[in-house]
Amino acid sequence: MDYLYLIIFALVVLGIIDLVVGVTNDAVNFLISAIGSKVAKRKYIYMIAAAGIIIGSMFSGGMMEVARKGIFNPEFFYLDQLLIIFVAVMFTDIILIDLFNTFGYPTSTTVAIVFELLGGALALGLIIIGGENPDALKISDLINTHSAVTILAGIVLSIVVAFFSGAIIQFFSRLVFTFRYKNRFKLLFSLAGALAISAISFLILKKDIAFANIISGSFSEFVQMNLALVLFFVFALAFITFITLSYFFKIDIPRVVVFAGTFTIALSFASNDLINFIGIPLSGIEGVRSFMESGESSSSSFLMNIWNQGVLHNSGIYNLVYLFSAVIMIITLFTSRKLRSVTETEMHLGRQDSGYESFEPSQLSRYVVHRFLSFHSKLINVLPAKFVNGISKRYERSEENVDDEAGMYFDTVRASVNLVVASFLVAIGTYFTIPLSTTFVVFMVVMGTSLADQAWGRESAVFRLSGVFSILGGWFITAIMAFIGAFVLAIFIWWAEMYAIVILLVIAAFVLYHTKKYHKKIYQQQQELNIESDQQPNIDNIPVRELGSEKIRKHILETSKIYMLLIQGFVDENIKQLKETCDKIDFLGKVARNTKEELFANFSNLGTKSFDAGHYFVQALDYLGELSNTLRQIATPVYNHIENQHKGLSNSQKEDALILLEEMTSFFNFLVHIEKESKFDSVPEMVDKQKYIVDLIEDLRKKQIKRILEGGSRKRSSILLLECYAESKNLVLYTINLLKSHRDFYNYSR
Secondary structure, eight states, X not given: OTTXXXXXXXXXXXXXXXXXXXXXXXXXHHHHHHHHTTOSOHHHHHXXXXXXXXXXXXXXXXXXXXXXXXXXXXXXXBHHHHHHHHHHHHHHXXXXXXXXXXXXXXXXXXXXXXXXXXXXXXHHHHHHHHSOOTTOOOHXXXXXXXXXXXXXXXXXXHHHHHHHHHHHHHHHHHHHHXXXXXXXXXXXXXXXXXXXXXXXXXXXXXXXXXXXXXXXXXXXXXXXXXXXXHXXXXXXXXXXXXXXXXXXXXXXXXXXXXXXXXXXXXXHHHHHHHIIXXXXXXXXXXXHXXXXXXTOSOGGGOBOOOOTTOHHHXXXXXXXXXXXXXXXXXXXXXXOHHHHXXXXXXXXXXXXXXXXXXXXXXXXXXXXXXXXXXXXXXXXHHSOHHHHHHHHHHTOOOGGGTTTTTTOSSOHHHHHHHHHHHHHHXXXXXXXXXXXXXXXXXXXXXXXXXXXXXXXXXXXHHXXXXXXXXXXXXXXXXXXXXXXXXXXXXXXXXXXXXXXXXXXXXXXXXXXXXXXXXXXXXXXXXXXXXXXXXXXXXXXXXXXXXXXXXXXXXXXXXXXXXXXXXXXXXXXXXXXXXHHHHHHHHHHHHHHHHHHHHHHHHHGGGOGGGHHHHHHHHHHHHHHHHHHHXXXXXXXXXXXXXXXXXXXXXXXXXXXXXXXXXXXXXXXXXXXHHHHHTOGGGHHHXXXXXXXXXXXXXXXXXXXXXXXXXXXXXXXXXXXXHHHHHHHHHHHHHHHHHHHHHHHHHHHTO
């Protein structure tokens, strides 16, 4: 293999990129509870997680065994064959996980790496047994099926265990502490917090856990021999500390537990999952180093039977590599936008209150919700009424916590359960050196606690459940794509050799660059929708009126911009501009729907005293949706016409379209000015402008019909232009009606 150094270079570069891509997806696991419960500003949460990452990464060597002999038997492969597998795995992993990051989907890096190793090893295994194969090897000799099945069984089992563990523990936690826990349950919180800290300490102190060698020497021996006594001391110290903080300093104990849990699960993540990012490159580099030290002349004759003594685990030089990896992950933690997208997807699925839902309901989610409600109804009828009422009272929300919970996705009680349960399960997997999927465990714990906390109400259940099914389905897609991708790339690299490496590096750079651009666009849209949804005006008609005015003005302004881009794109036959315009219209429709739901929800709280104003308010919200629908009626046929390469407008038609565009732009600009300054006494002037534009459209329409009759116009473009005129007229009429309804609401609500 003459391109050995190129492969080493590729593995190093891919390892660094995979660290960035991997932690971008997996950081949600240790950030969601702290960020969702708003225990501190993001930068402080990141600092706590960073400390856990640094410590955990220094004690992750034990898990590296899986990367080099957990899925296949390397002693039957030659170095050149193994390096092909490793490079194929790394390329597949980076592109696959980055795609999930781009769309904000949490997936499992553990599942990805397991199936990539299986796919790559199977591809080379088939090549080996299909060649000369002097040793008469079989696939069962090459693939470590027992280990692979054990790992996959552990991952599947973790889904079920994590979900029900989170649901059951959260159910009893809520029964005890309720939602009305402010300044109450200090003793119980102190006991629960001390138990949580003791459980976390057990996982750190217990011998043979991957990061347990944080203690050593005589102290380690004392701890192992007197573990129960040490844990009792930890419990007593934590309990005394929490009691003091609670009674004398009014500290929220669950908040402290969230901080401790964030640190611990970040530590567990780094210890358990670092294998997924750098295990492959380190194994490849180690193999090359052993080959050079052996004095062999060819990598194609050097069998990889060097790992029986755990070389990688015992080599101290890799501690520097682990530390460098931790630094890269921490930098990514503070800077990655894709990381925020993945985190927000999971937080929105678990949030306590309703709002904008990023997933559409599926038939499966509808069916499951229907069956659950049917079962729930039967269960309620069977259980004693006093028992049911007693539980219902424990779930009642209190106004005393509203201010404290503003902007929170869920409270610190649920956040504490999320972190403690997930930390315990992940660290147990680490204890048995089974690479459990941290994403599976944390996600399913969060979904379990959400269900138990009644966060999935009837208004949101089908959306949330659809999101859960989508992400679970994404995990299966991850497995399939990882296997196929590594299988195909391994064959491609074996066939094209050095050229394949160069081509794949170029492709990876191209994909990463364009996914970053695409994500920037959708991230901005998602942030705007989230901001719209998160705005909660006071239950007072003045703030609602002002917020409604702002949203209506923004909607009209965006309508004006889209209309201008649409007509100009039609005139210029600009397919790219028309495609972007269609995307903008789809987003505007989502904003209109979201605005309608949020403003209506807040306005409905005003009571019957605002009945007269309510009629006009509802009208105004309806017209917002009509504007985006009308734009879509223009954009879709225009885009299809140009994309199908039909002939565009004639010069005379273009002149007419631009005349209309100029008048429409002036109309919208004046309308935005009226809305901004609340100069509703200028409505009659706007009505005059409306009549002028309607008359202009009618004249242009007659002019176009005359062209058709004279045979001097193209049939398709003429029909399309007439449709644009008709919808432009509707756009003006809807806009004026929106203005009038908003004026009447504004005046009645003062």
